[in-house]
Amino acid sequence: MENISVNLNNRQSHIYVGECLQNLNKYIERRNTFIITDKNLDSLYRARFPECPVYIIEPGEKSKNLNVVADICRWLLENGADRKSFITGIGGGVVCDLAGFVASIYMRGIKFGFVATSLLAQVDAGIGGKNGVNLDGYKNIIGTFTQPEFVICDVDLLISLPDNEYVNGMAEVIKHSLIKDYDQFVHLEKSSIQILAKERNEMEFLVNRSARIKSEIVEMDELEQGERRKLNLGHTLGHAVEKVTGMPHGESVSVGLAFAAKLSVEKGLLKEQERTRILNLLQAYDLPVEINADPGAVFDALIMDKKKEAGSVHFILMKGIGDVIVEQIDIDELKNFTLNGN
Ligand code: NAD
Numbered sequence: 001m002e003n004i005s006v007n008l009n010n011r012q013s014h015i016y017v018g019e020c021l022q023n024l025n026k027y028i029e030r031r032n033t034f035i036i037t038d039k040n041l042d043s044l045y046r047a048r049f050p051e052c053p054v055y056i057i058e059p060g061e062k063s064k065n066l067n068v069v070a071d072i073c074r075w076l077l078e079n080g081a082d083r084k085s086f087i088t089g090i091g092g093g094v095v096c097d098l099a100g101f102v103a104s105i106y107m108r109g110i111k112f113g114f115v116a117t118s119l120l121a122q123v124d125a126g127i128g129g130k131n132g133v134n135l136d137g138y139k140n141i142i143g144t145f146t147q148p149e150f151v152i153c154d155v156d157l158l159i160s161l162p163d164n165e166y167v168n169g170m171a172e173v174i175k176h177s178l179i180k181d182y183d184q185f186v187h188l189e190k191s192s193i194q195i196l197a198k199e200r201n202e203m204e205f206l207v208n209r210s211a212r213i214k215s216e217i218v219e220m221d222e223l224e225q226g227e228r229r230k231l232n233l234g235h236t237l238g239h240a241v242e243k244v245t246g247m248p249h250g251e252s253v254s255v256g257l258a259f260a261a262k263l264s265v266e267k268g269l270l271k272e273q274e275r276t277r278i279l280n281l282l283q284a285y286d287l288p289v290e291i292n293a294d295p296g297a298v299f300d301a302l303i304m305d306k307k308k309e310a311g312s313v314h315f316i317l318m319k320g321i322g323d324v325i326v327e328q329i330d331i332d333e334l335k336n337f338t339l340n341g342n
């Protein structure tokens with residue numbers, strides 16, 4: 001088992017990669033813990049949960065709303081949760097975002113931890129302290145930055161994760177390697193068969209490495225004033241693609257990564273052969289690198305995105321594999337490129 005500690009100001013958060021759900025009771029006090037999970041995890045793994053009160057949400061993005069937050073808060077009140085209580089979210093990114101948000105506002109904030117069960121939650125959503133819910137079609141528009149006490153990444157749980165969800169998480173794993181880990185990129189190139197076959201050693205290795213990258217970036221810039229923006233690689237266009245096509249997040253990010261690579265070549269930052277390697281890697285993991293959507297609609301969605309800043313957007317470009325920079329790009333320049341490129 002690997003213990004990654006995330007040091008922020010004067011507190012620490014711990015990520016345990018390779019730890020298992022059955023050992024959760026080592027990290028909590030059973031008598032004051034409240035568990036939040038979703039229906040799928042409850043039916044698959046309830047026997048491994050510690051004996052604590054459990055709130056079960058419907059699986060999926062539709063549960064990330066203020067009504068569900070209010071329902072959970074009511075349930076906590078009815079069950080006597082107080083300021084000393086502890087919340088544990090057992091699930092994917094949806095459960096983590098909801099459980100973290102509820103914990104950060106219930107009685108002005110109580111402590112919490114996660115057992116991250118999807119690949120995306122283990123390498124991304126569970127780490128970094130962002131939480132929140134959606135409102136009126138705006139994603140994650142209400143939320144806080146509050147760090148969990150611990151994140152348990154039980155890679156054995158990934159066996160039951162549906163293949164499409166696993167591949168979604170792989171888009172973020174590839175993104176992390178492109179941001180700052182060339183060696184991991186090479187490893188992903190060499191080991192796609194074993195990784196797609198969910199070999200345990202491979203999963204533990206890649207979750208460990210990917211979770212470390214996210215943690216390091218969060219340590220440098222918890223509140224996303226600079227360095228953390230790099231994690232948006234592929235996401236500026238990816239979010240727009242997701243909105244217009246309804247494609248899953250990971251697939252949309254994959255298209256966004258391919259787009260960022262193309263723009264980086266266009267700007268003389270990335271070599272054409274590096275772009276080819278990136279496209280090949282995404283495709284090796286069954287991720288798309290282009291879409292059949294109206295570029296105008298994608299562009300409109302892009303400028304609606306919350307990251308727009310008067311006439312320009314922060315865009316993450318690649319200077320090489322494992323090396324990125326944040327650039328302020330003019331909306332018009334992006335518009336011309338979106339409509340002509342890809
Ligand atoms: P999810 O939580 O909806 O999980 C995907 C599906 O897989 C669900 O049906 C879930 O029940 C199922 N599942 C999860 N683990 C399983 C397992 N071990 N076995 C079988 N089924 C399992 O989605 P996700 O992809 O994990 O997370 C997406 C969410 O994460 C989005 O809401 C996104 O906004 C959020 N997110 C947050 C951050 C952050 O920093 N807070 C970062 C990235 C994404």
Ligand code: ZN
Nearest residue numbers: 172235249253
């Ligand atoms: Zn993402």
